[in-house]
Amino acid sequence: MAVIRSKEFKADHAWGAKNIANMSGITTRLHWTDQPYKWHINDGEEVFVVLDGQVEMYYRKSGTEESVVLEVGDIFFATIGTEHVAHPIGEARVLVVENEGSV
Structure with missing residues (x-):
């Protein structure tokens, strides 16, 4: 049992x-960042939830780069093969659910 106050977490x-x-190879992790990640494709599906701050999520769809600004409470679901990169706007805290060991 644990209570995690996400707004207090800073890496x-x-x-x-x-x-x-x-949970059987599916990880749930709380991330803190103030810098962009890197373009990547996960080894499976990924659920990305903004808990604090804003994140501009860039993704490639049919070879075209697009983006969406995610606010607190917004969820980005990356299907298998979705190339994407997260760019926080200032500091952000995000909850990521994905296969263990995924990029």
Whole structure:
């Protein structure tokens, strides 16, 4: 049992994470960042939830780059093969649910 106050979490580096759960190979992690990540494709599906701040999520759809600004409470679902990169606007805290060991 745990209570995690996401707004109080701050990592010592961009995209640092607090491991919350591993349920049969599916991980739930709380990330803090103030820097963009890198373009990547996960090894499966990914659920990305903005808990604090804003994130501009860039993704490629049919070879075209698009983006959407995610606000607190917004969820980005990356299907298998979705190339994407998250760019926080200032500091952000996000909850990521994905396969264990995914990029």
